[in-house]
Amino acid sequence: MKPPARISFENVALEFAGKNGPVRVVDNVSYEIGNGEFVSIIGPSGCGKTTMMNMVAGFLQPTSGSVKVDGKVVTGPGPDRGVIFQEYGVFPWLTVKDNIDFGLTLSANRKPKAEREEICNRYMKLMGLSDFADAFPKMLSGGMRQRLAIARAYAVKPQFLLMDEPFGALDAQTRAHMQDLLLQALQTEGKTVMLITHSVEEAVYMSSRIVVMTARPTRIREIIEVPFPYPRDASLHEDPLFGQLRSRVRSLVMREYAAQARQSSE
Amino acid sequence: MLKRAALIIAPWLVIVGIWYALAYSGLINEALIPKPHVVAARFWELLTQARLPLDIWMSTQRVFLGVAAGITLAVPVGFVLGWYRQVRTFIDPLINFFRALPPIALIPLVVVYFGIGEIAKVVILFYASFFAGVIVMYEGIAQISPIYVRVARTLGATDGEIFRKVIIPLTVPHMLTALRVALGVAWATLVASELIAAQQGLGALIQNASSFFQLDIIYVGIICIGFIALAMDLAIRAFTKRLVSWQERIA
Numbered sequence: 295m296k297p298p299a300r301i302s303f304e305n306v307a308l309e310f311a312g313k314n315g316p317v318r319v320v321d322n323v324s325y326e327i328g329n330g331e332f333v334s335i336i337g338p339s340g341c342g343k344t345t346m347m348n349m350v351a352g353f354l355q356p357t358s359g360s361v362k363v364d365g366k367v368v369t370g371p372g373p374d375r376g377v378i379f380q381e382y383g384v385f386p387w388l389t390v391k392d393n394i395d396f397g398l399t400l401s402a403n404r405k406p407k408a409e410r411e412e413i414c415n416r417y418m419k420l421m422g423l424s425d426f427a428d429a430f431p432k433m434l435s436g437g438m439r440q441r442l443a444i445a446r447a448y449a450v451k452p453q454f455l456l457m458d459e460p461f462g463a464l465d466a467q468t469r470a471h472m473q474d475l476l477l478q479a480l481q482t483e484g485k486t487v488m489l490i491t492h493s494v495e496e497a498v499y500m501s502s503r504i505v506v507m508t509a510r511p512t513r514i515r516e517i518i519e520v521p522f523p524y525p526r527d528a529s530l531h532e533d534p535l536f537g538q539l540r541s542r543v544r545s546l547v548m549r550e551y552a553a554q555a556r557q558s559s560e
Numbered sequence: 561m562l563k564r565a566a567l568i569i570a571p572w573l574v575i576v577g578i579w580y581a582l583a584y585s586g587l588i589n590e591a592l593i594p595k596p597h598v599v600a601a602r603f604w605e606l607l608t609q610a611r612l613p614l615d616i617w618m619s620t621q622r623v624f625l626g627v628a629a630g631i632t633l634a635v636p637v638g639f640v641l642g643w644y645r646q647v648r649t650f651i652d653p654l655i656n657f658f659r660a661l662p663p664i665a666l667i668p669l670v671v672v673y674f675g676i677g678e679i680a681k682v683v684i685l686f687y688a689s690f691f692a693g694v695i696v697m698y699e700g701i702a703q704i705s706p707i708y709v710r711v712a713r714t715l716g717a718t719d720g721e722i723f724r725k726v727i728i729p730l731t732v733p734h735m736l737t738a739l740r741v742a743l744g745v746a747w748a749t750l751v752a753s754e755l756i757a758a759q760q761g762l763g764a765l766i767q768n769a770s771s772f773f774q775l776d777i778i779y780v781g782i783i784c785i786g787f788i789a790l791a792m793d794l795a796i797r798a799f800t801k802r803l804v805s806w807q808e809r810i811a
Contacts, residue, residue, distance in 0.1 A: 351714060373716030383711040387729040387806045396725070402716030430806040443711075450715055 298365065299326035300486045301350055301454065305359035307511075308345055319345050321511035322359070332480070332487040334497035336543065337507030337515070338551045343490045346512075347456050350488060351377045363454070373402050376447030376485075380459040382439040384431045384446070391427040393442055394418065397450035417445035420479055437468040444476065448483065455485045459492065473500055474527070481525050494544045498536060499526065506546045509554035516546055594776040599783070602776040611760065616784060618760040622678070622753065623746045626685025630746070631739055634690050638697020638738065639731065648698065659691040664752040676757040684753035689742035696741050700734030733807055736800045740793060747789040 303325045309316040319342040327333050335343045348354040349361045352371040361368045363375065371377070385393050391414050397403060398410045405413065418424045421441040431439055440460060447455065461469040473496060480487065491497050497504045498520060506515040520539060522530060530536055576596050582588060583595045594602075606612035641648045641655075663684050674680040704727075712726045754763025762781045769777035 353710065371710070371713040373714070375714065377711070377714040379707060379711070381705075381707055383707040385708060385711075385726070385729075386808065387804070396712075397715035399725075400716050400721055401718065432806065432808040446711075446715070 297329060299362075300329050300331075300364060301327040301488065302362045302365075303346070303349075303359070304362065306346075306349065306356045306361055307358045308342075308349065308354065309357045316357075318511040320349075320356070321513050323512070323514055324359075325505065325514060325517075327486060327488060329486055330484050331503060332489070332501045334489045334491055334501040334504045335507060336491055336494065336497050336504060336547055337512060338509050338547065338554045339492060341507050341510050341550070341554070342512035343507055344458050346507075347377075347458050347488060347490050350454075351375055351456050373397065373400075373450045374452055375454045375456055376450070376452035378440070378443055378447055378455065378457040378460045380462045382436075382443045384434075384439050384442050386431050389428050389430055390423050390434070390442055391418065393431070394446050394449045397446060400450075403450045413449050417448050420448070420482070421445040421475065435468075436464050437472060440464065440472060441475065444479070448479070453486060455487045457487070458490045460489070461496070462492065469496075470528070476500070477524070477526060494540055494547060495531075498540050498543060499530060504543055506543060506550070509550050509557060515550060518543060592775065594779060599776050599779045603780045603783070606777070606780060612765070612780070612784070614760050615762050615765045615781075616788065618758075619750055619754070619762040619785070620788060622681050622685055622761065623743070623750060625682045626753075627689045627739070627742050627746045629682070629686045630689030631693050631735075631742055634693030634697055634738055634742070635731075635735055638694040638734075639701055641694070642698035642701025642704075643727075645702075648702070655691065655694060659695065662752075663688050663749050664755070667752065667755060671756060680756050681753040681758065681761075684756070685746045685749055688749040689746045692745040693738040693742040696738040697734055700737065701731060704730050733800070733804045736796060736804065740796050740800075743792050743796070744789060747785055747792075750785060 303323045306320055306323045307318065308320040309318050311317075323346070335346060337343050345354060349356055350363065350368060352368045352375070355369075385396060388396060394414045394417055395410055398405045398413060414427075415424070418427060421444060423438065423441060423445060426434065426438070431442065434442065444460075461472050464472060477500060487501075489497070489500065501520050502524075504518045504520060506518065507513070508515045518539065522533070522536070579593075579596050583590070583593045603612070641651055666687065667684065670680050670683055674683050708726050708730065709722055712722050717725065750761070751763035751766060754761040755767065758764035758767075762785050766778050766781035769775075769781065
């Protein structure tokens with residue numbers, strides 16, 4: 295018997311109110327994400343990928359169909375689903391340590407002081423921030439801010455990690471480093487991951503499965519399994535199969551970009 | 561350190577220098593421009609033998625009360641206007657209507673409704689500081705990025721927790737800026753407020769002196785207002801620096 299899905303989209307459609315009536319953004323998507331999977335959602339920019347993530351995060355409700363997490367319809371955000379945004383969203387008025395501690399002081403996941411201390415130290419170490427415990431975010435680089443955002447999300451022990459272009463604002467080296475850091479962290483604490491990305495390379499390198507979305511209104515174009523076992527490291531980029539998968543995903547995405555361009559010129 | 565002190569003092573010396581130059585140049589009738597040392601001597605005389613300490617005390621007290629009341633109201637009102645865009649659309653024209661009215665034009669009405677006592681003066685200062693403060697507050701609050709609230713929600717924060725742990729810390733810098741602006745405006749409005757039959761106060765000092773054409777005393781009053789306002793501003797800035805050292809500053 296197939297294990298139950300952790301995240302499921304059931305005939306999900308979403309419309310925004312536009313100037314000339316409703317605009318359909320997501321069109322009848324059905325898809326399931328299983329336990330421990332790392333699923334990347336890729337597609338042309340503005341196609342509605344982020345909208346899909348926002349429905350899982352609980353920021354948006356579908357117009358029809360349903361988004362379920364562990365069989366329950368999502369009604370709002372919650373600490374079981376950690377969200378990482380492209381713009382980090384670290385709290386500028388709190389130090390690195392207090393940022394990580396923030397979630398642990400909330401009534402939803404309150405922990406005794408000693409345990410909080412231990413959790414903060416663990417995630418500062420995991421994300422290489424131990425030397426900056428008392429620094430304010432204004433002192434940190436972009437990569438460090440994103441590491442802090444990840445540490446803060448991890449601290450409340452989410453079951454899921456939802457990431458919206460998390461490394462989009464970082465330079466190539468920092469980005470590669472962050473990818474490895476995240477893969478390592480996932481090795482020690484398994485999570486079910488949904489990653490929204492523009493980068494074909496990143497999708498193939500990190501995910502166990504890639505969902506290619508069409509131009510707006512977005513549907514699933516194709517689902518591609520990435521068979522490489524974890525842990526993965528940078529040598530994977532040299533693998534011939536890696537190259538094949540990358541070209542396949544790239545050509546699918548390029549075709550959708552072309553479709554999008556045709557749509558907007560009509 | 562010494563260089564820094566010199567740089568701070570230099571512009572003041574330049575102003576005193578220009579003042580002397582004008583006084584001695586003969587371009588202006590000597591009776592119309594008291595020399596700096598004459599003003600300084602007058603300052604000392606007023607400070608030690610006459611009413612200047614009382615004037616300073618009365619004016620400071622009025623400014624303090626007016627600003628305290630103005631900011632106490634401006635913070636919640638500015639917050640609501642900044643946070644709820646829909647409310648702002650309707651209230652914004654109203655705020656700008658009242659803000660544009662010069663406090664001096666309201667004096668006759670204030671006298672009618674509040675008499676000529678202390679309350680009337682504080683009301684004028686309250687009016688000036690409230691409208692200055694409320695604008696700074698709501699412009700600041702409206703610029704707060706919604707991402708912090710979203711992040712807090714994903715971590716499991718309730719509405720109450722979001723207010724206490726996210727919105728309040730983000731509001732504090734804007735409150736301090738509103739306070740600074742309100743204090744500046746209140747000192748600027750002081751003379752107008754003391755037009756209402758004031759016996760004491762720096763504004764009253766200036767007006768009495770003007771009736772007797774005592775230009776040196778007018779200068780003393782003006783300079784006192786400037787320096788007290790400057791001292792208060794520096795104090796708030798030092799306090800701000802400690803309280804919100806986390807802020808990223810451009811330049």
